[in-house]
Each structure stands twice: as structure tokens, then as C-alpha cells.
């Protein structure tokens with residue numbers, strides 16, 4: 001502890017004299033005045049410093065290892081984070097698998113079912129999201145008469161013709177990847193929100 005204190009004192013007095021300044025660039029991380037505030041005692045998932053001596057000159061760790069040592073000796077390669085089991089597929093918090101159908105597979109999309117259960121709350125959410133993301137072009141009632149729609153022209157009227165019979169999977173696919181003159185919305189709207197919009201389109205917009 002004494003050593004640490006004296007490092008602080010030297011650092012502080014040096015700084016107050018204007019001798020040392022904080023600066024960092026490229027490979028130089030700059031000076032650390034209070035290292036214990038930066039170096040995690042817990043395992044840091046994305047770093048591995050396997051040298052037990054690293055930073056021992058300023059360490060006051062209880063395990064006697066160097067200040068910078070951060071590595072889990074019980075894992076392969078001393079990694080702090082374990083790799084997932086081979087062939088693991090991430091699911092989101094709603095237990096959904098990633099949507100894998102490619103842009104061209106509009107036909108295949110017909111078979112995909114809406115995994116979000118239809119409730120009043122889902123419809124309310126769907127309405128809010130439709131107003132936010134779709135109305136500008138498709139209009140509040142889905143008739144293709146939104147303000148932006150008027151400018152770009154040729155927006156589909158979701159309440160008429162063959163559009164009435166579009167499957168939920170088809171609509172989800174179109175929101176995700178876009179189609180023709182409509183841009184893709186997959187990166188702006190999360191999957192479960194897209195499915196909520198689909199419910200709203202089917203239940204409210206197309207049943208008016």
C-alpha cells in the first residue's frame with residue numbers, strides 16, 4: 001500500500017507542476033494515475049494477460065499476482081470467456097431463431113408462421129409500429145396514400161386486390177428484405193416487432 005501511495009504522490013505532484021500531462025495516441029495508452037481503478041479484479045471477457053508477473057511492480061492484489069494478470073487457468077488457452085458449443089445457434093430473448101430466408105426466397109416465406117402470440121397488447125404495439133415505420137408511405141389505413149408515398153408514388157395499397165391474400169410470412173419477408181421499390185427494414189425493426197406489425201396489418205389494416 002505504501003508503494004501505491006507514493007506512486008500517487010509522485011504522479012500528483014508531477015501533474016501539478018505541469019511536468020506530466022495526460023495524452024494517448026496509437027500504441028501509447030497514456031499514463032494511468034490510479035491503475036486499480038481501471039484493472040478489473042473480475043475476469044475481463046475480451047482480454048487475456050497470461051503473464052502472472054505483469055504489473056507486479058505496482059500490484060497490491062490479494063492473490064499476489066501482478067496488477068495486469070487477467071486470465072482463467074481453468075479454460076482452454078486460459079481464455080476468460082468460453083466458446084459456445086459447436087453448432088450453437090443464437091436465439092433472441094423471445095426464443096426466436098435467426099431468420100435465414102434470402103431475399104429471393106419469397107415463395108419459401110409463405111410457409112413461415114408468426115411466432116408472436118396475438119393479443120390486444122400485440123395489436124396495440126403493432127399499430128404504434130405501423131404508424132411509425134409504414135404509415136409515411138402506406139398511409140394510416142394502409143391504402144398507399146401516406147405523405148411520403150405521394151411523393152415516391154407506386155406504393156402498394158395493402159387493403160385491396162391481391163394484397164389481401166398475402167401470407168403473414170410474405171409480409172414479414174417484405175418488411176425484412178424489401179421488395180421492388182420498397183426498401184428493406186430488417187436492420188431498423190427487430191424481428192418480434194416486425195411480426196407485431198404483421199399481426200396488425202392482417203388483423204386491422206386488411207379487415208377494415
Ligand code: HEC
Nearest residue numbers: 133134137138154155156171174175179180181182185197
Ligand atoms: C419508403 C416507403 C415505404 C415504406 C416506409 C414502407 N413501404 Fe411497403 N411498399 C412500398 C412500395 C413503393 C411498395 C411497392 C413495391 C413494388 O412492388 O415495387 C411497397 C409494397 C409493400 C407490400 C407488398 C409487397 C408485395 O408482395 O408486392 C407490403 C406487404 C408492404 N409494402 C408492407 C410494408 C410494411 C408493413 C411497412 C412498414 C414496416 C412498409 N411496407 C413500409 C413503400 C414503402
